[in-house]
Amino acid sequence: MDLAQVLNGLRDPMGVPFYPWLFQVLMVLTFALHIIFVNLAIGGSFMAVYEHYKKGENNKRLSRFLARSSTVNLSAAVVLGVAPLLFVQVVYDPFWYVSNLLSAWWAVGFLCFVTAAFLALYAFYLKRNPESGMQGFGFFGWFTFGLLLLAGFTMHLLSVQFLEPEKWKLWYLSGTVMNTSGTTIYDFRISRYLHFIIPSFAITGVFMMLYGWFFSTRKDMDRDYLHWVAVSGAKMALWATLVQIIIGFWWLFDLPKNLSFTSNIFLWIGVILGVIFFLILMAAQKAPEKYAVISALFAFLAVLGMSVSREVLRMVYLGKFNYSIYTYKLNIHWGSTALFLLTFVMGIVVMAYPLMVAWKLGRYGSTTEEGA
Amino acid sequence: MLYPLFEWHGVGNGMLMAIIATYHILPCHLATGAFWITYFMERKAYQENDLAMLEFVKKYSLLVLIFCFVTGSLTGAGIWYAATLISPRAISGLIHNYVWGWATEWVFFLIEIVTIYTYYYTFGKISRKAHLRIGLIYAMSAWLSMVIITGILGFMLTPGKWSETGLFFDGFFNPSYWPQLFVRTAFMFVVGGSYAAIVASFLKDPEVKSKAMKVAAKWGLGGLIVGGLFTVWYFTKIPATAKTIIFEDLAFTQTMFKVAIGAGVLLFIYFGVWGFMKSKTAGPIPAIIAMLILFVGICAGETVREMARRPYLIPGYMYSNQMIAKDMKPKGVKSEVAKFNKEGVLKNYYFAPDSVKEIDASNFMAAGRILTKLECISCHTVESNGFFSIPKLMVKFGAKTPEEVYDFLDALDDYNYMPPFVGTEKEKRAMAAYIASLVNPDQKADPAWVLGN
Numbered sequence: 063m064d065l066a067q068v069l070n071g072l073r074d075p076m077g078v079p080f081y082p083w084l085f086q087v088l089m090v091l092t093f094a095l096h097i098i099f100v101n102l103a104i105g106g107s108f109m110a111v112y113e114h115y116k117k118g119e120n121n122k123r124l125s126r127f128l129a130r131s132s133t134v135n136l137s138a139a140v141v142l143g144v145a146p147l148l149f150v151q152v153v154y155d156p157f158w159y160v161s162n163l164l165s166a167w168w169a170v171g172f173l174c175f176v177t178a179a180f181l182a183l184y185a186f187y188l189k190r191n192p193e194s195g196m197q198g199f200g201f202f203g204w205f206t207f208g209l210l211l212l213a214g215f216t217m218h219l220l221s222v223q224f225l226e227p228e229k230w231k232l233w234y235l236s237g238t239v240m241n242t243s244g245t246t247i248y249d250f251r252i253s254r255y256l257h258f259i260i261p262s263f264a265i266t267g268v269f270m271m272l273y274g275w276f277f278s279t280r281k282d283m284d285r286d287y288l289h290w291v292a293v294s295g296a297k298m299a300l301w302a303t304l305v306q307i308i309i310g311f312w313w314l315f316d317l318p319k320n321l322s323f324t325s326n327i328f329l330w331i332g333v334i335l336g337v338i339f340f341l342i343l344m345a346a347q348k349a350p351e352k353y354a355v356i357s358a359l360f361a362f363l364a365v366l367g368m369s370v371s372r373e374v375l376r377m378v379y380l381g382k383f384n385y386s387i388y389t390y391k392l393n394i395h396w397g398s399t400a401l402f403l404l405t406f407v408m409g410i411v412v413m414a415y416p417l418m419v420a421w422k423l424g425r426y427g428s429t430t431e432e433g434a
Numbered sequence: 435m436l437y438p439l440f441e442w443h444g445v446g447n448g449m450l451m452a453i454i455a456t457y458h459i460l461p462c463h464l465a466t467g468a469f470w471i472t473y474f475m476e477r478k479a480y481q482e483n484d485l486a487m488l489e490f491v492k493k494y495s496l497l498v499l500i501f502c503f504v505t506g507s508l509t510g511a512g513i514w515y516a517a518t519l520i521s522p523r524a525i526s527g528l529i530h531n532y533v534w535g536w537a538t539e540w541v542f543f544l545i546e547i548v549t550i551y552t553y554y555y556t557f558g559k560i561s562r563k564a565h566l567r568i569g570l571i572y573a574m575s576a577w578l579s580m581v582i583i584t585g586i587l588g589f590m591l592t593p594g595k596w597s598e599t600g601l602f603f604d605g606f607f608n609p610s611y612w613p614q615l616f617v618r619t620a621f622m623f624v625v626g627g628s629y630a631a632i633v634a635s636f637l638k639d640p641e642v643k644s645k646a647m648k649v650a651a652k653w654g655l656g657g658l659i660v661g662g663l664f665t666v667w668y669f670t671k672i673p674a675t676a677k678t679i680i681f682e683d684l685a686f687t688q689t690m691f692k693v694a695i696g697a698g699v700l701l702f703i704y705f706g707v708w709g710f711m712k713s714k715t716a717g718p719i720p721a722i723i724a725m726l727i728l729f730v731g732i733c734a735g736e737t738v739r740e741m742a743r744r745p746y747l748i749p750g751y752m753y754s755n756q757m758i759a760k761d762m763k764p765k766g767v768k769s770e771v772a773k774f775n776k777e778g779v780l781k782n783y784y785f786a787p788d789s790v791k792e793i794d795a796s797n798f799m800a801a802g803r804i805l806t807k808l809e810c811i812s813c814h815t816v817e818s819n820g821f822f823s824i825p826k827l828m829v830k831f832g833a834k835t836p837e838e839v840y841d842f843l844d845a846l847d848d849y850n851y852m853p854p855f856v857g858t859e860k861e862k863r864a865m866a867a868y869i870a871s872l873v874n875p876d877q878k879a880d881p882a883w884v885l886g887n
Contacts, residue, residue, distance in 0.1 A: 063784050068435065068784045071435035071784075072435045072437065074523075074526040074527055074529075074530040075758070075762075075765070075766075075767040076527060076530045076531060076600070076762065076765040076767055077530065077765065077766075078530060078533075079530070079531070079533060079534060079602070080534075085533070088537075134551050137503045137504075137507070137547055137551070138547060140503075140507050140508060140511070141507060141540075141543050141544060141547050142544075143511070144507075144510075144511055144540050144543065145537070145540055147511060147514065148514075148529065148533060148536050148537060148540065149533075149537075151514075151518075151525070151526065151529050152529060152530065152533050155522075155526045155529075155530075158518075159437055159518055159522040159526065160437060160438060162515070162518050162519060162522075163437055163438045163439070163440050163518070163519060163522065164438060166440040166519045169515050169518070169519065170450070170512075170515060170516075170519070172515075173454075173508050173509070173511070173512045173515060176508055177504060177505060177508050180504040180508075181504060184500055184504070230438070230785075231784070231785060234438050234785055235785070235787050237787065238787045238789060238790055238797065238800035238803075238804075240438070240439060240785070240786075240787075240804065240807070242438075242439045242440055242441040242807065242811075243441070243443065244440045244441075244519070391766075393600070393765050393766075395534075395601065395602050397601075397602060397603060398532075398534035398535065398602040398603070399534055401534055401535075401538055402534040402537045402538045402541075405538045405541045405542075406537075406538075406541050408541075409541035409542070409544055409545055412545050412571060412575070413544065413545055413548045413549075415567075415568075415571070416548050416549045416552035416553075416568050416571065417548060417552070419552060419556060419560055419564055419568065420551075420552045420555070420556065423556055423559055423560055
């Protein structure tokens with residue numbers, strides 16, 4: 063059986079309810095948003111623990127803020143992760159399913175790692191008490207960070223095995239015995255993994271810059287503290303981006319040579335966006351609050367650029383097996399497509415209200431005296 | 435084309451889904467029900483300027499937040515993972531029909547997460563009106579996520595006109611959609627009330643405790659009564675074969691049904707006694723026991739609903755073992771049964787070793803093993819200690835020799851809840867030989883019989 067035939071045969075025979083490009087666009091966009099919050103949760107939980115163990119009052123305060131915001135960011139990462147998880151199953155079902163089945167317990171483990179990380183993060187946030195010097199719960203912070211790294215590694219291995227259909231059958235069979243245990247890890251690539259993890263510190267650095275900028279209008283907040291956070295964030299973001307650029311090249315040289323990805327335009331757009339982000343961060347070192355919003359914008363664009371090139375790379379990889387999502391059988395249904403798109407627009411409008419309330423409260427403090 | 439297999443050795447794949455999915459039902463119904471309760475409690479507390487009650491509402495919403503947005507959202511995604519590992523083709527089929535339904539539900543998840551965090555972190559810091567409004571947006575969007583997912587859940591038992599048209603809304607607004615939506619809507623208040631009772635039971639002040647317990651009990655009792663009535667309506671809408679499976683064919687589902695009813699009665703007693711008679715002294719232990727009873731009841735109820743889907747995963751289209759049972763003309767899909775019966779399952783299974791694709795005297799046991807796993811392990815185990823163990827069931831049904839197992843396989847679809855054996859005559863015999871060896875490892879089938887010589 064020809065592999066291209068097998069891959070197409072594994073697709074769902076009922077086809078997709080809209081043109082595959084829309085699922086692809088939504089998948090890349092939601093993945094970019096998802097990974098930003100993953101980065102914030104990883105970088106934020108690390109910094110929260112790191113600052114927790116430092117002596118200064120500012121460090122403790124920053125630790126408290128980062129611990130609290132990490133709980134929200136991790137929730138956002140989980141919910142935003144649902145969308146790319148859904149869309150990947152629509153257009154890349156054979157690859158995603160086989161990779162999961164081969165390392166099934168790791169896929170289940172992923173859920174356990176994130177759940178445990180979440181609970182540990184809440185324990186860290188709610189139970190430690192820096193004022194009274196009870197630092198015992200600091201351990202839970204490290205635990206969170208470690209589990210999130212492990213969860214990231216799991217997603218990483220599932221995404222790498224995804225790209226190697228030519229090896230699936232060799233992995234699965236030994237003689238006439240099928241390895242149905244689901245405990246084995248078949249492949250991973252450290253350079254690629256680090257390329258997803260290192261940005262955590264750049265994105266969290268930008269988040270700290272935004273924090274310094276956002277609360278700068280508040281009269282009841284300590285200016286020196288806020289400035290210190292913004293400066294520390296800008297510095298961390300700069301160094302992390304530098305490391306990320308080096309790792310990016312490592313990962314690039316680590317790719318199979320026959321893909322000729324180095325001549326791909328999308329890759330270089332991603333690289334250029336990354337370099338612009340780096341240059342902005344260099345300029346931001348002296349006045350990080352002033353550059354916070356523009357840094358955040360370019361951080362987003364750089365992540366989006368990388369997500370696009372990741373998808374293009376995936377298409378190049380699978381193109382070797384004559385797999386293209388654009389040839390997926392169509393069974394178009396306009397009604398349900400419209401249901402989603404309209405709900406999506408409505409959702410953005412509805413979400414604007416609580417976000418606006420939270421924004422106003424954050425920037426200008428309590429808006430009422432009747433609060434209980 | 436069939437996927438590689440995963441096996442939870444000695445336990446059974448179904449258990450993976452049972453653990454994740456039944457657990458998910460608690461936080462997901464709490465997420466949808468709890469905020470109607472907090473909305474009314476908060477509003478009342480403002481009217482009466484009851485600060486202690488507001489403190490209770492705040493505490494309750496933090497616990498809802500942690501419980502639902504940690505374990506609820508992860509186990510929700512976990513259902514996809516479990517389905518992927520047990521029946522990838524079925525989840526793929528559902529997703530390819532209902533991707534926009536799930537994407538729509540996801541929009542409500544986004545609204546939920548934005549509103550619940552804003553709600554909690556702005557408590558007492560913004561105007562009361564704005565705060566109540568945010569709570570209400572949360573409650574509505576959470577319930578709307580249920581409105582969406584119930585369409586997909588109902589479809590899995592009663593696909594309605596979808597079987598002829600293949601259209602999204604024909605499957606979505608299926609015969610059991612409305613009763614199921616009302617049942618879930620009522621029971622979400624039971625979960626919300628039960629959770630509120632736990633939080634209230636930890637309160638120190640007897641007056642506040644009594645007040646909170648009464649509110650929790652009213653929602654809980656109301657949900658139980660209304661939900662019970664809608665359940666009766668629901669049962670009038672499910673197919674006759676499903677009812678036969680539940681109430682006649684399987685002792686297991688009959689027991690589960692009784693457990694679900696029993697749990698409802700016990701909860702009724704709990705809310706009545708501790709919610710009204712002992713509301714001032716209600717402690718955490720009975721509240722936690724009530725929650726456990728609720729959990730057992732939900733597990734039992736959902737198990738009944740799941741078992742009623744047999745022998746299908748997608749009714750009238752895909753069998754429990756992921757083989758496509760019948761043509762799906764509107765979507766241009768052909769049944770696999772006739773093709774596999776003619777050409778053989780193994781020849782059409784890419785992930786089978788090439789050496790077993792042609793069955794002979796040297797490989798029939800290996801072929802039988804692979805076929806058994808392909809056709810049975812989404813529900814059964816090959817080990818004797820697992821759930822729905824094949825060797826144990828064979829002993830129970832008196833099929834111990836290869837010939838007896840063969841006859842059993844031949845008549846498999848005489849059982850309402852079992853899909854037929856799919857494959858060639860040789861494949862059926864190879865499978866019978868392997869299964870007989872599970873019952874008695876010393877039993878060797880005669881190769882001549884297997885090969886039909």
